[in-house]
Amino acid sequence: MISAITNFLGDFGAWGLFFHAMVDAILFPIPAFFLQVSLSALNPDNALWLATLGFAGCMIGTPIGYAIGRTSGYRLLRRFVKQEKLDRVESLFRKHGEMAILIGSFTPIPFKLFTVASGCTNFPLRKLMLYAAIGRAAKFYIVGLLFYAYGRSAEHMVHGKTLTFIMLAAGALLATVWLLMRVRRKRLNARPNAASKPEDLCP
Numbered sequence: 001m002i003s004a005i006t007n008f009l010g011d012f013g014a015w016g017l018f019f020h021a022m023v024d025a026i027l028f029p030i031p032a033f034f035l036q037v038s039l040s041a042l043n044p045d046n047a048l049w050l051a052t053l054g055f056a057g058c059m060i061g062t063p064i065g066y067a068i069g070r071t072s073g074y075r076l077l078r079r080f081v082k083q084e085k086l087d088r089v090e091s092l093f094r095k096h097g098e099m100a101i102l103i104g105s106f107t108p109i110p111f112k113l114f115t116v117a118s119g120c121t122n123f124p125l126r127k128l129m130l131y132a133a134i135g136r137a138a139k140f141y142i143v144g145l146l147f148y149a150y151g152r153s154a155e156h157m158v159h160g161k162t163l164t165f166i167m168l169a170a171g172a173l174l175a176t177v178w179l180l181m182r183v184r185r186k187r188l189n190a191r192p193n194a195a196s197k198p199e200d201l202c203p
Contacts, residue, residue, distance in 0.1 A: 025064070
């Protein structure tokens with residue numbers, strides 16, 4: 001099933017990947033990763049262009065998935081996604097919505113869960129777009145750069161442990177940056193309160 005759909009979209013080349021990435025962010029069950037890898041392996045010199053179109057398609061599909069979440073919510077998700085995965089995503093959003101999107105950009109959990117769940121939980125769309133842009137750009141371009149640099153031999157890296165290690169390193173880096181930004185934001189928000197304390201002590 002996966003092979004048949006991937007082959008069909010692959011007949012349209014780079015624009016097939018663009019469409020695949022767009023619907024992948026909405027409700028399509030097959031990640032665009034598979035088509036990106038197969039097309040990049042056929043033409044490694046075109047790998048960065050493929051990554052660009054895949055990223056662009058994902059960013060166009062993201063607000064559509066968000067809108068579906070706002071209007072139809074979990075009723076649609078339950079038809080396509082196992083309850084176990086749905087509960088996992090919902091739990092992540094309740095605790096760490098921003099981090100959940102970054103994690104969702106790298107893990108095998110379908111990214112559509114995070115776009116639709118964002119709408120269901122009324123997560124700010126601008127934040128969804130920001131963190132989706134960071135995470136999805138990293139994922140598409142890591143794969144694209146591997147094929148552009150190593151040619152067809154990168155296919156073994158992508159399906160082996162190499163890509164896993166790179167994704168984990170990139171994910172750890174993004175998580176660290178996010179945590180530093182959050183700490184800095186808390187400190188900035190605390191400054192006005194600290195400045196007001198001396199006034200409170202005045203008679």
